[in-house]
Amino acid sequence: MTSARPDADRPVDGCGAQRPTGGAVTVDEAERWARAAWSALAEPGDVVAGALLDALGAVEAWRWLLEAPHRPPAHLDGLGTELARGRLVRAIERWTPRAAVLAAHGWGSATPAPEVAPFVAPGTRGGPAAVHVLVPGDARWPVGLTDLGAAAPACLWVRGDPDALADGADRPRRAVALVGARAATAYGERVVADLAGGLADAGVVVTSGGAYGIDAAAHRGALVRGGRTVVVAAGGVDRAYPAGNARLVEEAVATGGAVIGEVPPGALPTRSRFLQRNRLIAALSQVTVVVEAAWRSGALSTAHHAARLARPVGAVPGPVTSMASAGCHRLLRDGVAVCVTDAAEVLELAGPAGAAAPEPGDPRGPRPLDGVGPREQRVHDALGTRRGRPLEEIARDAGLTTRETATALGLLELAGAALRDASGWRTHA
Amino acid sequence: MTSARPDADRPVDGCGAQRPTGGAVTVDEAERWARAAWSALAEPGDVVAGALLDALGAVEAWRWLLEAPHRPPAHLDGLGTELARGRLVRAIERWTPRAAVLAAHGWGSATPAPEVAPFVAPGTRGGPAAVHVLVPGDARWPVGLTDLGAAAPACLWVRGDPDALADGADRPRRAVALVGARAATAYGERVVADLAGGLADAGVVVTSGGAYGIDAAAHRGALVRGGRTVVVAAGGVDRAYPAGNARLVEEAVATGGAVIGEVPPGALPTRSRFLQRNRLIAALSQVTVVVEAAWRSGALSTAHHAARLARPVGAVPGPVTSMASAGCHRLLRDGVAVCVTDAAEVLELAGPAGAAAPEPGDPRGPRPLDGVGPREQRVHDALGTRRGRPLEEIARDAGLTTRETATALGLLELAGAALRDASGWRTHA
Incomplete structure (x- = not known):
């Protein structure tokens, strides 16, 4: 997809979004609010949008999209591969109706759209509860997101301390994701609270999804010990989902933590946004630990995202008689996760404090699934790692x-990301 | 040690013990009872004795030993390496007093010694409870023992069905060791009983050490489901240790199983024999599974023996809050064991029924620590596998x-079995 330059006679250099370079870069405010508009337009994990923003910059990409319906149908001829052109055409079809509505509501101008202006206007809501919009190039943009490649969010909406997850070279901060089942047992909640407390004691930020069960116990465990915790929301950061955890989220925000989302305030958490949110939890954390998870569980998807980003994954074992631990044991058996039993072992996975994240292009770094859609991502998550799995199981x-x-x-096979063997389909890893 | 030929002018070929070749070999009865004498003389795991039996055969080795005190002190000069000669000299010193006593009691002749004759005389005790003496070359000699190299037992004393563990190519039988803590929890006993029952249903023989706790629950779990089970004893097969498990042992013997030892009837289980017994459990089983084990536990030693024999090792996870599972989690973290949660997963480790064991010399086969003593074995067990461990931890x-x-x-370093790195000592693996 990155080979597609929809407007080839226009110079791309200099107008694209600045890539994070490790130091602070002044981000053009028009680019920031154009990225905010893209976060309202494209669904999380839309790699076509991500590639377009990388190639043109958000301001130019927005302008190009609004003009697209008025261009001759053949304007993409000869650009990129046929596959990429086809995907771009379909993306324009799905973006255009929504873009028109957003533009009519003031999105895509050089300033915040009216419907989010009250959240982001400095001073109006005052203090740490105001919503910040972080974009690549900001000093506080978490460098770990870069590993997502074209699937990186257009921007982050952050309610709380925008420093909470800053992991740049100048202010190394470690974050560990503690995720797991909503239907947690008393054992799981006790263990995750202990882990979160131990991590908080070590100055590590605990990230999770703010759900009932393991997630809530993780956030609470960090807060009880005076630690910072970050809730990664599937919808807008102005609302807690589930509502029953609203007080917990407010406490996280009020104590140096944050609630973070990739869709604007007011956006609803949809099923696909929940799935995409898992990649964000993984990318924002140096380590992902699954505490309790049923055989099929969103927490397993987070673990697989982390593994694909070449981040260490831990799984807490439990009784083999407890279905709530079956997913953890599955991760251990599949070699996706390392067995962890206490905070010290989780910290061991995280490596020494301040250890640099691998640079992009580093062979230790990730190999994101460049240019595949969310459906392919889900199928890729379900592939076997060591041996093939049958089609029916993957489905x-x-x-x-x-x-x-x-x-x-x-x-995926065409993209070199899936391989067929005697027993079915697996990743190349 | 195998390079040492203490009596170099005597032809070795033809008088040595036959090595198992996969098919039935007629074993000379004098050789059988000479091996029985060696099993009374040398402590389990005495690799100097093992190498001597391999080189000379048991009859000749026994004769050579009894003559040793009467030979000139320089009779070993120029044989083998200095290290091997030194070890042989020390071995003669420790064997000679006991050999004299044994010879005086009729051991080492071509027939059973009087004190064990009642156990082994056909018909005297009748039926399956009679004690059989198996030696290498017997069709029923478990081929898995060959992997122990010079540490293989001189013979096996088997009370019960000598076929119970026959794993030769002509009668493939699968055996799985289920081992664990004496101080087991109700959880552990329930899980191991389920595993043993599932394995019994699949026709797999359950081996264990006959101890209280996990071992007893494993044997019992197999018996309850009509399976065969083998108790590997640290002392003589005529007694149950602990005595409280005597009925369990008799039931194993009476139902197609056996109690197996490598020291003669009447011999006491000593501390060092318990440690050596663990290598026997591992070598007699295609897979070793640890169900519950404290951080330091004999079951971990069995697991490490199995790993060194290149046999699959499983560990059953449990609550991280239970110290009884800490050893299992340690095996998982160290990559020694695979996480197993039910009998099907254990069977998966065992491979397809009737799968041939690797031939000696097969690259998949083991690399036993040839010619090192029990102390070095214990130190080797404590080495790191992936990274070095400090001396103090190993000690x-x-x-x-x-x-x-x-x-x-x-x-061990000289033998190429230990390697020093920045963080300490580790195996080569």
């Missing part, structure tokens, strides 16, 4: 029909 | 002084 785990799964597998 | 785990440990490490 079941990905929550897709076998026909959809087969199509996605074909794309 | 603590091996139960030796740091001085003894350092000496053993020196020997």
